[in-house]
Amino acid sequence: MADTANSDAENLVEVRGLTRTFVSRNTLFGKRRVMKAVSDVTLDVPRAKVTGVVGESGCGKSTLARLVLRLIEASSGQVRFDGMDLAALPAGALRKLRRRMQLVFQDPYSSIDPRYTVRAALLEPALVQGMALGGQAATEKVAALMAMVGLNPALQGSYPHQLSGGQKQRVGIARALALQPAFLVLDEPTASLDVSIQAQIVALLEKLRQDLGLTYLFISHDLSLVRYFCDRIVVMYLGRVVEVLPTAQATPRHPYTRALMDSNFEPDPAQRRVITLLGGEIADAFNLPAGCAYAARCSRASERCRIERPALVDDRDHQLACHHPIP
Numbered sequence: 001m002a003d004t005a006n007s008d009a010e011n012l013v014e015v016r017g018l019t020r021t022f023v024s025r026n027t028l029f030g031k032r033r034v035m036k037a038v039s040d041v042t043l044d045v046p047r048a049k050v051t052g053v054v055g056e057s058g059c060g061k062s063t064l065a066r067l068v069l070r071l072i073e074a075s076s077g078q079v080r081f082d083g084m085d086l087a088a089l090p091a092g093a094l095r096k097l098r099r100r101m102q103l104v105f106q107d108p109y110s111s112i113d114p115r116y117t118v119r120a121a122l123l124e125p126a127l128v129q130g131m132a133l134g135g136q137a138a139t140e141k142v143a144a145l146m147a148m149v150g151l152n153p154a155l156q157g158s159y160p161h162q163l164s165g166g167q168k169q170r171v172g173i174a175r176a177l178a179l180q181p182a183f184l185v186l187d188e189p190t191a192s193l194d195v196s197i198q199a200q201i202v203a204l205l206e207k208l209r210q211d212l213g214l215t216y217l218f219i220s221h222d223l224s225l226v227r228y229f230c231d232r233i234v235v236m237y238l239g240r241v242v243e244v245l246p247t248a249q250a251t252p253r254h255p256y257t258r259a260l261m262d263s264n265f266e267p268d269p270a271q272r273r274v275i276t277l278l279g280g281e282i283a284d285a286f287n288l289p290a291g292c293a294y295a296a297r298c299s300r301a302s303e304r305c306r307i308e309r310p311a312l313v314d315d316r317d318h319q320l321a322c323h324h325p326i327p
């Protein structure tokens, strides 16, 4: 492929020092408040593997997803896709590259235009790329995509409100596959689905990855799901990476990851987004403490933790940002 600059490298995507700042204008006295939704994040996404990103609500997962795909601009830092710096690419080249990297949304209900039939939704990505298909080619493309994600071809004239949540997410995945991408960012693709449907979608994603040789960045607040599905796991807390687990089976050594693992899994999807997984107050993202952002909740916290922020360093085969990791 002509736009493959570095196809032998182990990592398809490399993120270096990525930071995104948001400014709050919504304060009583007009005071400008600044927060880093994603702060100095560095991570590698190896080819044909599933890299997981896990953390509680608001820790910056969706912001990271959008930054990695350059759907929003970074305040600083770099994303390299196949060796190419996304920020340095001219608009035309970025547009072309967009075919190769796609986002599957958290909420299948809002990712499809309600006025589109399944057929129209599946043909839209090519249309947007100026590669509109007509007649027999369009019919064949729709049939192939529907077969790929296990959707009954009879549904191609259906509107989103006529589909179940699982069917809508299959349409969302098929849309993401329409331009034959290499890389999918899956932002909580099963979070709003029932557990049994969730398992079917995860099985479908795994099959697609194997059949098509795809690389995934799989984002979830659910560590047990990530441990089931991913090869490597990146753990985020308030915008920062606090631990990288080298394998899904590795025992967490950061106190936050350990607490996530020990917290109760909430099987009711309706409750998932509102439960407080762990005890203790999450620090105010607009006013982070000087030291470790997790210190107020951490049973291992020392005086040093409250003063000095731990840097992310290699520690045996993990990466850890903690002054007192679990041995």
Ligand SMILES: Nc1ncnc2c1ncn2[C@@H]1O[C@H](COP(=O)(O)OP(=O)(O)OP(=O)(O)O)[C@@H](O)[C@H]1O
Binding pocket: 022, 023, 037, 055, 056, 057, 058, 059, 060, 061, 062, 063, 064, 221, 285
């Ligand atoms: N466009 C924006 N403007 C201002 N603040 C934002 C914006 N987008 C995200 N944020 C803030 O950035 C932080 C991270 O948000 P983000 O949506 O990335 O978290 P998340 O980990 O995806 O959460 P969830 O699990 O709820 O989806 C939050 O505090 C959020 O309020």
Ligand code: SF4
Binding pocket: 254, 255, 256, 292, 293, 294, 295, 296, 298, 299, 300, 301, 302, 305, 310, 321, 322, 323, 324, 325
């Ligand atoms: S640096 Fe200190 S407060 Fe932060 S997680 Fe490690 S032990 Fe806990």
Ligand SMILES: [Mg+2]
Binding pocket: 061, 062, 063, 106, 187
């Ligand atoms: Mg999110």
